[in-house]
Amino acid sequence: MYKVFLAGGIASGKSTVARILEELGASRIDLDQVSRSVLSPRSACSAAVAKAFGEDLVNPATGEIDRTLLARRAFATPESGAHLESIELPFISDELACTLAREESSGDAPVCVVEVPLLDRVESMLSQVDEVLCVIAPLGLRRVRAQGRGMDVADFNRRVALQPSDEYLRSHADVVFDNVGDEKALAAQVRAWWDSRERDGWVRSPAREGGTPR
Ligand SMILES: CC(C)(COP(=O)(O)OP(=O)(O)OC[C@H]1O[C@@H](n2cnc3c(N)ncnc32)[C@H](O)[C@@H]1O)[C@@H](O)C(=O)NCCC(=O)NCCS
Ligand SMILES: Nc1ncnc2c1ncn2[C@@H]1O[C@H](COP(=O)(O)OP(=O)(O)OP(=O)(O)O)[C@@H](O)[C@H]1O
Structure with a gap:
């Protein structure tokens, strides 16, 4: 099974790309x-x-953790936030490996796409996938799209500030989908990517091996 990370900022179009990939068989x-x-x-x-x-x-x-209280304590300072992440990330990495293995043994899909909101936090997990895709759209357009589905602007801005920049995403991605047009234009790019990898037999290209820091 060919495994990909799909990264992008808030309201960039990750779920839309993931849905298109799902329709194609992922x-x-x-x-x-x-x-x-x-x-x-x-x-x-x-x-x-x-x-x-x-x-x-x-x-x-x-046995449940109070997530709101945890967020208040952990995100009080950047250091304590980083401490929480350092505790959770190894567990998240193991859980991702198990989930991917389950997908692989179910044997149905040729491709598995993992939606990743915070690519910079999961650099240690890059070795688990064959390719990194990202979807990018201008910030103003993302703000309008987020508002269109009912998100408050202050919440949008707060979340953007916690996410890696588009420059970071571009420099860590093997492929960038540009979501400045309509959904049809996005689907055409995703389809072209799918067709090209299908033609190659879903193998990791040697050209991409060295392309992404992993
Ligand atoms: C503390 C947790 C359980 C709270 O989860 P929950 O789903 O209830 O809320 P959410 O994640 O949306 O965060 C709650 C509030 O905290 C703030 N916040 C979230 N992440 C951060 C951060 N890294 N730094 C500062 N503030 C943050 C947000 O503004 C939000 O308003 C969760 O954020 C967590 O486990 N975080 C650490 C692990 C992590 O970062 N995982 C993502 C990488 S895979
Ligand atoms: N090309 C497009 N044209 C018009 N609307 C779009 C386009 N792409 C995405 N949208 C809309 O913008 C909103 C955000 O898209 P989507 O949910 O795919 O983003 P996301 O990156 O998954 O967001 P989040 O980070 O919040 O999960 C949705 O309402 C979606 O329908």
């Missing part, structure tokens, strides 16, 4: 969901997080 994993799942009740990751940020975060009856 299976789909959302890394946000994977990273949420590692904090499931009584997991090893929840225990490590509670040890670092307070045992009172855990509801004794259900």
Whole structure:
């Protein structure tokens, strides 16, 4: 199974590209969901997080972590935020490897696309995939599209500030989809990518091996 990361800023069009790939036959994993799942009740990751940020975060009856309180404590300073990430990332990486292995053994799709909102946090996971795709759109257009689906501008701006820049994404991607046009124009680019990799037999191209820092 050919595995790809699909990165992009908020409202850049990741889900739209992932849906197009799904229609072409890919299976789909959302890394946000994977990273949420590692904090499931009584997991090893929840225990490590509670040890670092307070045992009172855990509801004794259900084992659930209070995510709002955790976010308030962990994101109080950049250092404590980085500490939380350093605890969670190895668990997220292991969980991603298991999820990809499950997809692979189910054997249905030739391709698995992993949607990645924060590519800079998952550099250590790049070795798990064959290629990095990203979708880029101008910030103003993304703001309008985010508002179009009901997002508040202040929330949009806050989330943009936490995400890697377009320059970072361009320099780490093997392929960039430009989402400045309509969905048809985006679909044409995605289709062209799919056709080219299908022609190559879904093998990682030697030209791309050295292209992305991994
Ligand atoms: C603390 C957690 C559980 C809160 O999750 P939850 O889904 O409830 O909320 P969300 O992630 O949207 O964040 C809540 C609030 O915190 C703020 N916030 C989120 N991430 C960050 C960050 N890196 N730095 C500063 N503030 C942040 C947001 O503005 C948001 O308003 C979660 O953010 C977490 O586990 N983060 C650490 C792991 C991580 O960064 N994973 C992503 C890389 S794979
Ligand atoms: N080319 C396009 N033309 C018009 N609307 C678009 C286009 N691409 C995406 N959109 C719309 O913009 C919004 C954001 O797109 P999408 O949900 O695919 O982005 P995303 O990167 O997955 O967002 P998030 O980071 O919030 O998950 C959606 O409402 C989507 O329908």
